[in-house]
Amino acid sequence: MRIILLGPPGAGKGTQGELLQQKFQVPQIATGDMLRRAVREETRLGKEAQKYMQAGQLVPDEIIIGVVRERLAAPDCLQGYILDGFPRTVVQADALEQVLTALHTPLDAVVSIEVPEEELIRRLSGRWTCPQCEEIYHQERHPPRHPGVCDRCGTQLVQREDDRPETVKQRLAVYTEQTAPLKAYYRQRGLLREIDGLGSKEEVFRRICQAMGDIP
Ligand code: AMP
Numbered sequence: 001m002r003i004i005l006l007g008p009p010g011a012g013k014g015t016q017g018e019l020l021q022q023k024f025q026v027p028q029i030a031t032g033d034m035l036r037r038a039v040r041e042e043t044r045l046g047k048e049a050q051k052y053m054q055a056g057q058l059v060p061d062e063i064i065i066g067v068v069r070e071r072l073a074a075p076d077c078l079q080g081y082i083l084d085g086f087p088r089t090v091v092q093a094d095a096l097e098q099v100l101t102a103l104h105t106p107l108d109a110v111v112s113i114e115v116p117e118e119e120l121i122r123r124l125s126g127r128w129t130c131p132q133c134e135e136i137y138h139q140e141r142h143p144p145r146h147p148g149v150c151d152r153c154g155t156q157l158v159q160r161e162d163d164r165p166e167t168v169k170q171r172l173a174v175y176t177e178q179t180a181p182l183k184a185y186y187r188q189r190g191l192l193r194e195i196d197g198l199g200s201k202e203e204v205f206r207r208i209c210q211a212m213g214d215i216p
Helices: 013-024 031-040 044-054 061-072 090-103 117-125 165-179 181-188 201-211
Strands: 002-006 028-030 081-084 109-114 127-129 136-138 192-196
Touching (some): 013 201, 031 044, 109 181, 109 201, 117 165, 165 181
């Protein structure tokens, strides 16, 4: 099963990607998580990516395409994957299409999670993340059991630098300009499934599964 999750920051791609990963038993490939790990580990990629991420800009296409190409070649991707946060530009989508054509591994679906902007801002401004295991919390809707501490691994939670209000606005603008056009790109290819992203994570997941009902 090869699925792309599209949607603006805060739409719930990470959460739904995790549920899809469990359902289909294929890895979730979240480029934002990969880049944040590289920044933490101060690798060359991390040092290069950090300045773009802090500014709410996209990392240059040639950098992220190289990272994803290498990841998709790993043995755990043979049965498929959930792409979360990639592609984000038409150039990235074209590069992915080339890789998939060469491997004879077509996509099964592109799921676009739709959430109004006011709700995205509410979600992102209350979001706290575990810098260790990437678990996500919300101060009102999904607080950790012990304030400020990750339920899963006990690490101190942080607010992502790019979840601050000025950067959130920039990321939403980047989504509208550079990533939203991918909906038309995949609609043309008959792959797009648009999903209402409001409601509980279980409700949204049910909608995604229903929309993919025609997939064996
Ligand atoms: P995310 O966690 O998916 O919101 O990604 C966080 C940040 O990582 C983005 O704002 C970008 O700076 C960078 N990033 C993640 N995925 C991509 C991508 N496919 N292309 C370019 N930049 C990306």
